[in-house]
Amino acid sequence: MARFLDRASETMIARYAIRKVLKLGVDEDSINIRDWHRITRFVKEKGNSIVKLKKGMYYCGFCGKGPFTRRGIYLHLLRVHLDEVLDAILE
Template sequence: MASVMEYHVVRYIVRKALRLQVDEAMVSFKDSIKAARFMRENPNFLVKVKKGMLYCGICGRGPFTRRGLYLHLMRVHADDIARAIESWS
C-alpha cells in the first residue's frame, strides 16, 4: 500500500461496509464523503451475503464472521481496494 492515508481510507471503507465500529476522526471529511459514494455505487464490491453468510466480494472466499471478513479484506485485498478507490475517483 502506498501511503498511511490510503491505509486509513481502506480501513474506514472496510469497517463501514461490515458495519463495524468506526472512528470518524480516522479520515478527513472529504475522504469520508468519497468512501460513502464509493460504497453506494459499488454495494457488493467488498461483501456478498449468501443465505445469511458473509463472503468476500472480491475473491468469493467464505463464509466469514464480520471480524474474519474484515481481517481477510485488510490482509489479502487492501491493495486491490486502494487501487479500486483510486481508479474510481
C-alpha cells in the same frame, strides 16, 4: 492512478471504508472531509460488490473465498485485498 499520501494513510482509509461496508463501528473524526466523500461514494456504489452475504455468512467479492464472520471478512479484505479496495475507492 493517484494514491493517498502514504501507506499508513491508505491503510487507514481502507480500514474505514471496509468497516463502513460491514456496518462495524467507525471513528468519524479520523477521516478528513475529502476522503470521507470518496468513501461515502464507494460504499454507496460498490459496497455490495466487495462483500457478498449468503445465508448469514460473508463471502469475498474479489476472490469468492468464504464463508467468513463479519470480523473474518474484514481481516481478509485488509490482509489480502487492500490494494483492490483502494483502487475501488479511487475510481
